[in-house]
Amino acid sequence: MTPDQYCQERAARSGSSFYYSFLFLPRDQRTAITALYAFCREVDDVVDEGLDPVVARTKLDWWRTEIAAVFDGTPTHPVSLALAPVVKAFDLPQARFEDIIEGMRMDLDYNRYPDFATLEVYCHRVAGVVGLLSARIFGYSVPATLDYARDLGIALQLTNIVRDVGEDVRRNRIYLPLDELDRFGVTTDDLILFRETEEIAALLRFQAERAKAFYSRAMAALPSADRRRQRAGLVMAAIYRKLLGEVEAEGARIMNRRVSLTPIVKLWTAWRTWVRA
Numbered sequence: 001m002t003p004d005q006y007c008q009e010r011a012a013r014s015g016s017s018f019y020y021s022f023l024f025l026p027r028d029q030r031t032a033i034t035a036l037y038a039f040c041r042e043v044d045d046v047v048d049e050g051l052d053p054v055v056a057r058t059k060l061d062w063w064r065t066e067i068a069a070v071f072d073g074t075p076t077h078p079v080s081l082a083l084a085p086v087v088k089a090f091d092l093p094q095a096r097f098e099d100i101i102e103g104m105r106m107d108l109d110y111n112r113y114p115d116f117a118t119l120e121v122y123c124h125r126v127a128g129v130v131g132l133l134s135a136r137i138f139g140y141s142v143p144a145t146l147d148y149a150r151d152l153g154i155a156l157q158l159t160n161i162v163r164d165v166g167e168d169v170r171r172n173r174i175y176l177p178l179d180e181l182d183r184f185g186v187t188t189d190d191l192i193l194f195r196e197t198e199e200i201a202a203l204l205r206f207q208a209e210r211a212k213a214f215y216s217r218a219m220a221a222l223p224s225a226d227r228r229r230q231r232a233g234l235v236m237a238a239i240y241r242k243l244l245g246e247v248e249a250e251g252a253r254i255m256n257r258r259v260s261l262t263p264i265v266k267l268w269t270a271w272r273t274w275v276r277a
Contacts (some may be wrong), residue, residue, distance in 0.1 A: 155214035
């Protein structure tokens with residue numbers, strides 16, 4: 001199996017909505033974005049596998065060393081081998097990959113976020129930075145496109161946080177800012193016990209509105225000159241905004257179920273957005 005095939009299988013196996021945004025890209029961009037996505041999956045799994053924190057930190061440290069090897073021309077992991085030509089072809093900065101690793105490390109430092117300012121740092125590192133790297137792969141001519149890419153990445157992450165609140169609680173993680181829980185009269189015990197209260201419903205509506213605000217801000221920042229180049233991101237936005245609508249419809253019931261879109265809905269949304277962009 002070649003490094004590119006490894007990354008392709010990694011992306012397809014995940015079933016993520018990101019996979020559908022890659023489908024219509026030219027081959028070189030599709031190969032590049034798939035390698036980037038595979039890297040994100042690798043470092044995210046370090047945290048999600050539930051390893052001892054010391055072991056997880058050691059593995060993240062290894063990935064930091066491996067990213068340095070990518071830029072030095074001495075990678076060893078299949079994902080790193082796939083990334084090596086990509087970082088050169090698309091001029092991807094090493095520091096951005098290190099930011100992603102540091103974002104994953106935050107999951108080892110925090111299982112509660114005191115306020116949105118702290119959460120936004122996390123969202124920027126694990127998703128906004130991915131948006132910035134993706135924008136370079138897709139191509140852009142206007143610097144404001146990077147503002148769009150960062151805000152879109154954060155919007156996608158906030159959507160995941162609202163959708164996965166129950167699943168995250170089962171992993172002893174609460175990404176909803178604690179000061180906002182207090183503002184809406186919700187306790188951490190309410191979440192841990194998977195209560196479906198009006199207070200939780202109101203809190204989740206507030207989180208969904210924040211995500212929608214980031215989508216709106218991203219779209220407002222995207223220059224028309226770069227719109228077609230950034231179509232893959234627009235596909236991602238369309239799929240995730242549809243998902244967010246489904247999550248909103250569930251209300252507090254989202255605590256006890258995970259909302260997802262069917263593959264056919266994702267594919268139809270991706271194709272329709274691509275041809276209209």
